[in-house]
Amino acid sequence: MEIFKSIKWKIAIMFALCIIAVLSVVCAVHVVTAIYDEKQSFENTINGVFDEQFTAELASIAETVDYTVDSADGSNMTISTVNTDNSKKLYDAVWAHSGELGINSSRFMCVMDESATPVYCTSEDIIENGTEKTASLIAALNGNVGMSTSLLQKYMDFALSIGSTKTIIYVKDTGDRLYGNLRRILMLYLYCLIGAVIFSMFAGLYLASSVTVPIKKLNDWAKQLAEGDLKAKTQIAGSDELSQLANSLVHMAHNLDKKNTEAKNEKTKLETILQSMTDGLLAFNTKGELIHYNNEAKILLGRNYLDDISFDKFFKEINANITIGDLLYMKHEEGIERSVTLDKERFVVMNFQTFELDGKIGGIVVVLHDTTKQEKLEQSRRAFVADVSHELRTPITTIKSYAETLIDSADAGREFLIRFLGVIASEADRMARLISDLLTLSALDDKHVEYKIPEEIDVRVLLERVTDRMQMGASKKDQTLTYRPINDVPIIMGDPDALERVVINIIGNAVKYTQAGGEIDVYSSKVYNDICIKVVDNGIGIPEENLPNIFDRFYRVDKARSRDTGGTGLGLAIAKQTIETSFGGKIKITSEAGKGTEVSITIPVPSSEK
Numbered sequence: 001m002e003i004f005k006s007i008k009w010k011i012a013i014m015f016a017l018c019i020i021a022v023l024s025v026v027c028a029v030h031v032v033t034a035i036y037d038e039k040q041s042f043e044n045t046i047n048g049v050f051d052e053q054f055t056a057e058l059a060s061i062a063e064t065v066d067y068t069v070d071s072a073d074g075s076n077m078t079i080s081t082v083n084t085d086n087s088k089k090l091y092d093a094v095w096a097h098s099g100e101l102g103i104n105s106s107r108f109m110c111v112m113d114e115s116a117t118p119v120y121c122t123s124e125d126i127i128e129n130g131t132e133k134t135a136s137l138i139a140a141l142n143g144n145v146g147m148s149t150s151l152l153q154k155y156m157d158f159a160l161s162i163g164s165t166k167t168i169i170y171v172k173d174t175g176d177r178l179y180g181n182l183r184r185i186l187m188l189y190l191y192c193l194i195g196a197v198i199f200s201m202f203a204g205l206y207l208a209s210s211v212t213v214p215i216k217k218l219n220d221w222a223k224q225l226a227e228g229d230l231k232a233k234t235q236i237a238g239s240d241e242l243s244q245l246a247n248s249l250v251h252m253a254h255n256l257d258k259k260n261t262e263a264k265n266e267k268t269k270l271e272t273i274l275q276s277m278t279d280g281l282l283a284f285n286t287k288g289e290l291i292h293y294n295n296e297a298k299i300l301l302g303r304n305y306l307d308d309i310s311f312d313k314f315f316k317e318i319n320a321n322i323t324i325g326d327l328l329y330m331k332h333e334e335g336i337e338r339s340v341t342l343d344k345e346r347f348v349v350m351n352f353q354t355f356e357l358d359g360k361i362g363g364i365v366v367v368l369h370d371t372t373k374q375e376k377l378e379q380s381r382r383a384f385v386a387d388v389s390h391e392l393r394t395p396i397t398t399i400k401s402y403a404e405t406l407i408d409s410a411d412a413g414r415e416f417l418i419r420f421l422g423v424i425a426s427e428a429d430r431m432a433r434l435i436s437d438l439l440t441l442s443a444l445d446d447k448h449v450e451y452k453i454p455e456e457i458d459v460r461v462l463l464e465r466v467t468d469r470m471q472m473g474a475s476k477k478d479q480t481l482t483y484r485p486i487n488d489v490p491i492i493m494g495d496p497d498a499l500e501r502v503v504i505n506i507i508g509n510a511v512k513y514t515q516a517g518g519e520i521d522v523y524s525s526k527v528y529n530d531i532c533i534k535v536v537d538n539g540i541g542i543p544e545e546n547l548p549n550i551f552d553r554f555y556r557v558d559k560a561r562s563r564d565t566g567g568t569g570l571g572l573a574i575a576k577q578t579i580e581t582s583f584g585g586k587i588k589i590t591s592e593a594g595k596g597t598e599v600s601i602t603i604p605v606p607s608s609e610k
Contacts, residue, residue, distance in 0.1 A: 015204030
């Protein structure tokens with residue numbers, strides 16, 4: 001049963017078993033001692049009664065002959081011997097010591113003949129039924145003295161062969177009285193044992209409860225601690241060892257809670273730092289198994305799941321040219337750095353460094369730094385320098401060529417000179433526009449735009465004015481340029497000239513790249529909290545693959561045709577920078593080759609201007 005598996009019942013049962021064992025030993029000692037004392041008393045009594053003097057007296061009695069005178073007429077005497085009843089005399093002689101011998105219902109005395117047949121006996125039953133021939137009787141039949149007081153047998157007896165007549169004096173104790181007393185003693189012990197066991201069980205349960213109840217409380221408390229509730233309390237009153245143990249455990253739990261809180265705080269702090277890092281982080285053990293990573297690493301590597309990667313296999317796949325052995329078996333105090341290209345457009349620098357645990361190398365930390373932006377900026381810088389050089393070299397080359405031609409043609413006519421000087425002036429203007437655009441972009445990049453006091457800007461008025469101004473250019477190409485306000489827009493504060501330049505640039509591009517007879521529509525509206533300006537044309541459009549680079553500096557979809565139209569490739573870049581920097585807005589272009597282009601500008605309206 002489950003109940004007997006508890007410590008409480010085990011203690012009570014052990015307590016009862018101890019009582020049973022003690023009482024059993026006491027009882028056994030008492031019984032054995034009583035038997036031994038009885039046996040020893042019997043032996044001492046026999047030895048005391050049947051000493052040499054009494055034995056000699058008995059021998060004399062056994063061999064006595066009675067002499068009598070037989071005379072028929074009284075004158076003549078005849079002396080003859082008559083056998084007397086010596087057995088009776090022997091019986092009487094021994095009976096005289098019956099008190100010393102302790103003759104009773106279980107101890108009898110007999111006088112036997114030479115065949116061990118009882119002649120006279122204190123027990124009638126023995127006269128009628130005889131008695132078994134014990135080892136003592138057999139010894140007496142052989143003319144010896146026999147006595148048996150063994151602890152292993154119930155009875156005690158003594159047999160003495162008297163003189164030449166071989167009459168046997170036999171004293172035997174059947175043990176009935178002794179064992180009857182012992183049975184009463186055993187019953188008394190049994191009753192005492194039952195009472196003691198019952199008492200010991202209750203006493204044991206009470207004693208065990210004083211131990212098990214606090215232990216159970218400690219156990220329940222330990223379960224709460226194991227479940228993580230280190231602030232759980234246990235109430236064990238007293239000043240015994242269990243109370244002291246409980247107090248020690250409370251102190252330990254308090255310290256553990258404090259340490260655990262500190263560890264959690266440190267772990268949270270570390271996790272926050274790692275997850276907040278702009279660099280990716282991977283940690284491997286010495287077997288090459290991934291043991292930790294942050295979210296940035298998944299983003300940089302372009303993987304949603306990292307737990308299945310192993311060191312050598314993974315870095316071989318991305319061509320990092322490094323193995324775990326290079327780090328574990330070769331010392332690199334400053335670590336090892338590798339640059340890899342992922343997905344042909346993401347550049348990542350990886351720094352590999354080992355870390356130690358207990359004085360041994362515990363694993364490898366890999367820090368991933370995304371250099372895509374820097375690499376692309378560097379590529380853009382190189383392309384920008386190349387483009388600027390190319391854009392400046394073209395007009396300079398033209399100016400130089402025309403100037404040299406003028407020098408060589410000093411006698412040329414006025415019309416020739418005017419035409420050549422006009423080309424030189426046009427190219428000089430082109431260089432001036434390019435330099436102006438570059439200076440504007442540089443100022444926007446560095447946010448060093450000349451500060452102007454914000455003015456009220458009525459977007460509808462501004463768009464009407466610009467549309468009217470650019471009608472002439474559109475009419476030359478037989479294009480329809482229309483302004484279509486959708487709803488009222490609020491007045492905003494800002495630099496109207498900057499916004500006007502952006503709108504002129506966008507409408508100008510629409511005019512340039514829309515074929516003759518095309519349509520250009522300009523829209524304005526207020527959508528939620530934004531002012532929206534759209535320029536939609538049905539011109540040649542922009543191929544989808546060119547759209548991601550459309551705001552790059554000096555980027556042209558068709559460079560030859562762009563130069564023919566006088567563009568520098570900086571207009572959209574300036575427009576994007578102006579809208580984002582000066583107005584906090586966004587500019588977006590959607591287009592489809594052969595169908596047209598839509599340019600959307602959204603400008604947030606401050607709450608005070610709504």
